[in-house]
Amino acid sequence: MNTATDTDQSAASAFGGMLAEPLDIVNIGVESFGAPPAQAGATVTNLQWRPPAGGDDELGMKLAALTANPIIQKANDEAFEKMLSARAILKDVVPAREAIDVLSEGKALLHAGPPIAFDDMAGPMKAGVIGAALLEGWAQDEEDATRQAREGKISLHQTHDHMAVGPMGGIISPSMPVMVVEDPVNGNTAFTNLNEGAGRALRYGALGEDVMKRLHWISERLGPSLGAAIREAEEPIDLRSITAQALQMGDEVHSRNQAASTMTTRELAPGLARNADLGGIEALDFLRTNNYWFLNFSMVASKLGTHAGHNVKHSTLMTTFSRNGVNVGIRVSGLGDQWFTSPAAEVEGLYFPGYGPEDANPDIGDSAITETYGLGGFALAAAPAIVGFVGGTVDSAIRTTEEMATITHGRHREYQIPTLNFKGSPVGVDIRKVVDSGVEPVITTGIAHKEPGIGQIGAGLTVAPLLCFTEALKALEIPEA
Template sequence: MNSQSTNNLFQQPLNVLGLGLQSFSDNLATAGGEVLHLQWQPVAEGDEHANWTLATLLEHEQIRAANEVALERYLAAQPVLVGVSVAHQEIPALSGQRRILHAGPPIKWADMCGPVQGAIAGAIVFEGWAADVASAMAMAARGDVALEPCHHYQAVGPMAGIISPSMPVWVVENRAHGNRAFCNFNEGLGKVLRFGANSDDVLARLRWMGDVLAPTLAEALRQTGEIELKPLIAQALHMGDECHNRNAAASGLFFKRVAVALASQPKGCEVLAFIAANDHFFLNLSMAACKVMLDAAHGVPHSTMVTVMARNGVNFGIRLSGAGDQWFQAPANPVNGLFFPGYGVDDAAADLGDSAITETAGIGGFAMAASPAIVKFVGGTPADAIGHSMAMQQITLAQHPAFTLPALNFAGSATCIDARKVVDRNILPVINTGIAHKQAGVGQIGAGITTAPLACFVEALGVIANGLKE
């Protein structure tokens, strides 16, 4: 190139495609250039083995066929609320021995975060196995009570996720395949067991829920008949909910469905007042519906579809349809969000709860475009909410035909996470969630946005790859 050509080159407008570090593009833009920056980083953080594993799975015919089966089972599922029961009557493992279920993947008592330990201690006192919280803590530390994940027994629970034998549970059945799922009842906000609170007033509320709320609702459901939950969730998405951290519309729709039947009950007005005061009441039904739909898709050999995402306040765990009941875990990410006055990041427990089952099913954080008001609770802007929903389309197998989002021209919400796409595209599943104080008994201190850790998906794909070799 001669000197004249060189001079002409440097006199042309600077148009640059930036790749990699944002700061490189920022410097060029400051110098007057027009820069299109592409967010890119090495797949699987540059892990050579993980990259090779991914390359062998991306176009694999057995995986494609398996994912089609899992997706079809999930989409065909029809979650129906069939009744209210007591945990030990529906989950045999809770009958005849001291066992308590908790949120997230398996974890030992000594390794649990404060809110989960506090909630377990409260449940022990609630069951009458110990006279006070201190004795309950000692009992759990000795191993006198078995502690296992809710997911091991077709159950889910928000935040600490505690289900003990005497607690009432929702019973949701998938009419298409016959499987059932269970979830505890929502206590409302403030100092509640799911955030680790275990004071006398917390336990008194739990007893009222078992003695009054549950039997009154059970009788009302006998009058109303079964309630189909998929259409109710779909309608709530059109009314501004995303059915994880915003359930105002869904709770209102449920209230409307049962109000007349409840009004005829001796304690009906008391129950109606409790439901009306709790915009999160439907959350636990949303979780059970998502659980029963995803369980229908679990167990398809070689499928890379994610059927569980759950957190215990220490670790984040996932399960894949094609990897049996194996958990893949990594440290739970912190939550980036809004804190109540007087609290901050240093006060917060790590990501916690089974409620990410909603995102796993394609609602919650995946459906935030339907719920612009949610950003007032978890942070960000309405544009961010839409951006999250659009980004999730890149890591899923399909758009849900029933769960449609008005803000996206009624496109279906991204559903059925493909672990391969998560790793290949470096896009992590987004979750909106409450934030618990790291100490037991304080309760909720905020809400925000977090993501699943990449390491879970990398490890899971290794197991799928090994299974294809057998």
């Protein structure tokens, strides 16, 4: 909603000159219709409006039937409550091959987002496959790794099919350490890899000796010392409690994780110090400056949250949302494991010096699971300090959270936002509301270079394209009472 400020004199003339008496006008839809009366002296309030379902009559009819259906409402209540009931307790760190069946033998790895063949992958994800093949000793060099991947000698699986999540390329290979995180309420376990920190990281598609050296160190020293520290921790490490605190401390726990990373490091520090022989002190050196550290924790906790609400019959809540750098895909609670996809959106943001939009890969990674669980872009109001990193203003951050609340089923009870007087963050995207309003879920995200081998070049905001939601809506059945 805004007030027309057009000062075009011809527009005023077209409306018939100046008004004799003041007039208050509400203009719905096309904004330019409000300019002539405004120019003539009227107070014009422009309301944004688009026809439901993008003006598609058949879809509009279906949307109306779905929206009015009490069985869907009940299913969504159930899915929503299950999502909110989930806990996320950090239990261990082990090599991925010990935790994820499909990685237990042969040349297999996981990647982020909906399914994609190696040749179709975006640059940063291709680099991730190549780097993982080198890390595992499957290939002699980058060319050899590329050839093997192309010939199908390395089997590629989707993270979300194996209760795993990984940021950006999201590559998880057998020797990489993964966190094991449990939701005892719903009896689920999920996995994620360890964050490599900022700078040149495989997840962004960086390759090279420095990247490989760090990955080896993560497997050989960080993973084992961290696992020991977690197993010996004095209290259970409750990722939801840390997340709730971090939202009071300026994080939205997707693109800003400073408070949560610091808290998690403080929590683990005594255990790491006690496991100096396994690499604990080196781990503390690494964690001292890693402000992205909690991102993977945030993702795996969000995965447990959304998964708890998955597979509720007739529910129209989105339970997965991820991107492989070419396509974005969503899954819907009542529609099982089917992906509904759309070409990936561009990211609007701020670039590191020397880079610009022409270098950027489209939106990529599993990290949008945080938005799926009411964090990241949905909790933007909690992180006013992020605007210096992803762009925007403090006010626009607050407006974004409130706009997201128009497409969710409800609000978190535990995840509260101080600048909104401790209202909960909006959670549980209802695909009916997205199609009805045309409001697309907002995501805070990093920007990877589109070519393999380079890495992160910025950070910003993007959206989950409407097309995924209309496609999913078409697949929904209208339940009979």
